[in-house]
Amino acid sequence: xxxxxxxxxxxxxxxxxxxxxxxxxxxxxxxxxxxxxxxxxxxxxxxxxxxxxxxxxxxxxxxxxxxxxxxxxxxxxxxxxxxxxxxxxxxxxxxxxxxxxxxxxxxxxxxxxxxxxxxxxxxxxxxxxxxxxxxxxxxxxxxxxxxxxxxxxxxxxxxxxxxxxxxxxxxxxxxxxxxxxxxxxxxxxxxxxxxx
Amino acid sequence: xxxxxxxxxxxxxxxxxxxxxxxxxxxxxxxxxxxxxxxxxxxxxxxxxxxxxxxxxxxxxxxxxxxxxxxxxxxxxxxxxxxxxxxxxxxxxxxxxxxxxxxxxxxxxxxxxxxxxxxxxxxxxxxxxxxxxxxxxxxxxxxxxxxxxxxxxxxxxxxxxxxxxxxxxxxxxxxxxxxxxxxxxxxxxxxxxxxxxxxxxxxxxxx
Numbered sequence: 001x002x003x004x005x006x007x008x009x010x011x012x013x014x015x016x017x018x019x020x021x022x023x024x025x026x027x028x029x030x031x032x033x034x035x036x037x038x039x040x041x042x043x044x045x046x047x048x049x050x051x052x053x054x055x056x057x058x059x060x061x062x063x064x065x066x067x068x069x070x071x072x073x074x075x076x077x078x079x080x081x082x083x084x085x086x087x088x089x090x091x092x093x094x095x096x097x098x099x100x101x102x103x104x105x106x107x108x109x110x111x112x113x114x115x116x117x118x119x120x121x122x123x124x125x126x127x128x129x130x131x132x133x134x135x136x137x138x139x140x141x142x143x144x145x146x147x148x149x150x151x152x153x154x155x156x157x158x159x160x161x162x163x164x165x166x167x168x169x170x171x172x173x174x175x176x177x178x179x180x181x182x183x184x185x186x187x188x189x190x191x192x193x194x195x196x
Numbered sequence: 197x198x199x200x201x202x203x204x205x206x207x208x209x210x211x212x213x214x215x216x217x218x219x220x221x222x223x224x225x226x227x228x229x230x231x232x233x234x235x236x237x238x239x240x241x242x243x244x245x246x247x248x249x250x251x252x253x254x255x256x257x258x259x260x261x262x263x264x265x266x267x268x269x270x271x272x273x274x275x276x277x278x279x280x281x282x283x284x285x286x287x288x289x290x291x292x293x294x295x296x297x298x299x300x301x302x303x304x305x306x307x308x309x310x311x312x313x314x315x316x317x318x319x320x321x322x323x324x325x326x327x328x329x330x331x332x333x334x335x336x337x338x339x340x341x342x343x344x345x346x347x348x349x350x351x352x353x354x355x356x357x358x359x360x361x362x363x364x365x366x367x368x369x370x371x372x373x374x375x376x377x378x379x380x381x382x383x384x385x386x387x388x389x390x391x392x393x394x395x396x397x398x399x400x401x402x403x
Binding site: 046067072101119134151 | 199201203218338
């Protein structure tokens with residue numbers, strides 16, 4: 001079926017980026033990230049015939065991913081409440097490659113879900129305040145305030161890991177060729193300018 | 197200062213390219229979900245509204261001039277729900293963790309059990325989706341697949357009432373009844389409902 005082939009081709013290009021985003025949203029929990037992406041991909045598949053415009057597809061994918069993440073967090077909170085004394089602590093950042101990454105995931109894990117989503121969309125996807133507000137279905141002012149509070153917390157948690165410039169750019173070689181994830185066009189820093 | 201973006205890219209650098217088998221699984225899951233949804237809509241389960249039944253009446257595609265305009269909701273958010281937009285001049289009449297009721301400015305809420313002319317939203321399970329031979333009109337709005345049905349009154353005459361179902365995750369749906377006074381198309385109805393959200397402490401409507 002042609003529609004299935006088109007969806008599969010889109011997924012081949014975009015899925016890796018969605019998994020990366022979900023990994024950040026879940027603060028480095030690869031299993032939950034995969035669950036979230038699978039849910040998002042199913043929603044994308046169902047909506048596919050109506051998503052003609054390529055830009056619509058990417059925006060829609062971000063929305064369904066964030067929605068799937070929110071749903072997953074809501075469900076896991078319920079489960080945690082039901083089985084509060086029986087569940088082991090969730091491993092934070094088990095897929096991290098180095099100490100800085102583990103530190104980042106631990107810091108992200110300290111943020112409330114919506115605040116974490118805000119900072120991921122702003123800094124990983126390099127979305128504008130307006131686009132982030134659309135993706136999270138909130139007001140631009142909320143995005144600004146959530147970003148500011150998130151950065152303050154991250155700055156406190158990460159400390160030297162953020163202040164020590166390793167000279168890596170967002171488009172450095174760890175980002176595989178052919179991955180079409182939205183690559184930030186600026187070297188984002190923890191400056192107030194990004195919040196305006 | 198170093199940058200957060202670089203840290204994020206480094207932290208996710210271990211995510212591998214997607215194998216073909218994973219893509220096949222995505223397509224298979226999508227196909228199964230589509231089949232499930234088709235069966236679900238056709239199972240004939242009872243609707244959620246006592247006063248109306250759903251039928252496959254085609255929805256109009258053009259809103260009449262008398263259609264209510266959607267405006268940003270600026271008042272305090274009600275218990276159990278968040279609201280992005282409301283029909284102009286409408287306000288929250290009541291809300292709790294299982295249902296929300298909106299009414300226009302002339303409605304003082306003196307009869308809390310009357311649903312006529314009011315917007316009623318509640319969190320329900322998938323078993324509450326209208327069934328039979330009904331075909332919902334589906335709208336992809338803001339990352340959600342919103343189902344819109346046109347409803348008939350119990351006397352079988354079309355009344356312009358719309359029933360809208362938006363997935364809330366975990367098999368739940370936000371079910372919203374929209375009165376004919378709004379004169380909304382399916383698209384506007386879907387947009388309004390997409391702007392409604394249940395909060396974490398919302399619970400199913402009972403009864």
